[in-house]
Amino acid sequence: MEKKLSYEDLCKQVEIISIDFLVDYSLDDPDDNLGALSPFIIDVDVDTTTALIRVEYRLKTDEKTLWALLESSYYKDGAFAPNEEAHDVLADNFGKLFGLTVYAINPNNLEDKQVKSQKELHDLFPFYAIPAERVLGEDDTQNSSLGSLISGFFDMSEGELDPEVAEEIKRLRKIVEKANNDVQKQSDEILSSVVNNSIGFGYPNIEELKLGVTTQLNIDEQIKNQTRLSYISGTANESLPSSHNGLGYKNLIKIEFLLTAFAKDIEKRGIACVPLLFIEEPESHMHPQMQTAFAAYLEKFLGKLSTVVQIQTFLTSHSAHIANTMEFAKVRYAQKSNAGVIYKNLNTFAQANPDNIDFIRKYLTLTKCDLFFADKAIFIEGASERLLLPDMIEKCVTAGEFGSCKYPLSAQYYALIEIGGAYAHKFIPFIEFLGIPCLILTDLDPVADRKGRGGKIVKKSVVTGEGETTSNETIKWWVRKNKGLPDNDTSKIELSEIIAMTSDDKTRGKCHIEFQTAEKGLCGHSLEEAIRNVNRKYYNLSNRIGEKKLEFTGKSKTDFALDLISKCSNYSVPDYIKSGLKWLNDQRVLE
């Protein structure tokens, strides 16, 4: 048979999944123990203090075995003809065909590498996973972390015991030992007499031989296997089984037990390793406050452990409450794209944008916004937009503004972020970094030079027609960027220039800005004015008014918005909002 592909070429064609670990170490302090890392240090250069470890998941079978496994299902009479089972054969033997290979690589010469065992890797990175699909409560024996924790206490030598519980455990052991002996002795006596008396067929008789009975009783086993958590309600002094408690607490308690078991294991393993802890979505069933508290608790708990050894923790979460609690340096943002999942390191952003980062973090924490988990973002000025936008989006859908797309904006996951024009621009670099399409709905804020107190010339808010420039920092930032001017440039930006911006001018990468535009001959300078302008009838405004009449004089913007929704449900949506929403609707999430 002709060989069309060599085994070596086949190996090259089967893509290798590989992961590199870089471990920094120090040689200076002779008491700094290298431990499980030393098998991976294969260079003798004193200036190199990083170990490179590569783990590959690859074709592992040799040519002969591969052939033996696959020939019968892929070849018939010497010709390549995969039969129906071919795919199944491949799937069934996957574990035999592919496997992990661990390499230590010389960082100074990548060609110099040697195979290490999986055990050596595991010694270096002992890991522990708390999966999202955790069985809650203590009802299952297999997953009984409480049972295993208690067994641990029974089996540990005195020196290994945590001093905080050592006294109690010793007392418990003593009681159990005594009970074991007493019960054993008594039950043996009673059972023996029962047996002797009940077996009455005369042989062996009492004079000759006495029958003895011993039963192996192990109370400690009972304690290990039969201990169940119960919950004692504070006031009623009633003890309830674990299953009667809420899932939120159960989840928290379960995680606590798993973490304790992990801590015990790490203590045993010693200090010469890099323990890894994986926690998958700890937030399930927890209410928001508990989620925030949990994140803080976890850090504290791990901090307590890390006096002995540094534990690197990987926590995955869909909770804005947990994500916002974390320092940016610790967040990795995973984003789906057509090319696969992209990981973004927020630490790199934090280091490149030291000026903005404090503000962004504080803002995210205070407002508890779910920017990290949204597909699209809308920056808005305030309460009116927050109340009206979902309704306006619905209106656009009904009016067919979004064309015939399958999932219009109303069915997409967008986050509303209430941040005014004074600050929105500080967020733009962050949004660009995350790569989320973002619509900024802001106010034109026209201003002109006017005489203030004492004859001093100051910038005052005016109607659009009288405006000379804008006081909106975000619009200024935008125009400067478009012109290629530095952020701190102070040259005047003409209002006419802003009004003349085209749709293209209003788009920068994945961000788009919109502000009030002229409709029916007038241009309001806030959302309320724009709404009054396009719904003149409802607001009793004639068609011959000037811009001054558009002014919103009410006290509460919230009342304005609620009044509109409830009393004028068929109101018209201002153009600038419509075009902004249309732009956002058309942005693709996956690229």
Next chain:
Amino acid sequence: MSGKYISANYDLAKAEADKVDAQIVETLKSGHSFRVEAGAGAGKTYSLNRVIEWIQANKWSDFTRKKQNVVCITYTNAAVNVIAERLAKDSFILPSTIHAFAWNAIRQYQSVLIEAVTINPDYQPDEGDFNQVTEVAYTLGHRYKENGIQYLYHDDVLKLFCLLLDNAKFRRVFADKYPLILIDEYQDSYKPIIDRFVGFFIAKGIGPQFGFFGDAWQTIYQSNKACGKIEHDKIDVIKKD
């Protein structure tokens, strides 16, 4: 001679021996390197075993937590087996011949080994192909080359061990891995190695703690660069008669 007399004599000798063993344990605790000098029949092997038992009982968690090993180097494979029998299955104490120990310590530095055997004519094999060396191995103690793998002669391993001991980073990793090295019949050890142990570690008061057990008068392999008596201010001497 009455039985009673023998017994009294035995007790006396045992008390004396126990005193010396206690002294060895005290020295072990102090962290100083030491040399136990014991003439023929003085119970040197007995002492060595007592020391190993003490270490196994008292140092287990300390050393295993740091993934460290105590090495006990003996002269023959037979002696290795005798000690191995006394150890727990997963013990951190590794009985080993000097060759096996040296090879385990150096085998992961393949780039250094390949360079050494390629450049230095001392390591040129008499048999084998002319392929470029891509791996250095040590199995049977014959020096030959096959498919780019160069197999080492017993003494090559010791020489390469010395070569690596001259490197500071190797010594750092080595000292980290082996905090305590016991050597039985030390007087027959390969001198260049002992010189480096003394020069790089003992004299400077850094690195592993060494325990030498033997009898300087019994050096048998003098022709083969045996070190004989090891003397240094920083080595405590314990005499056992």
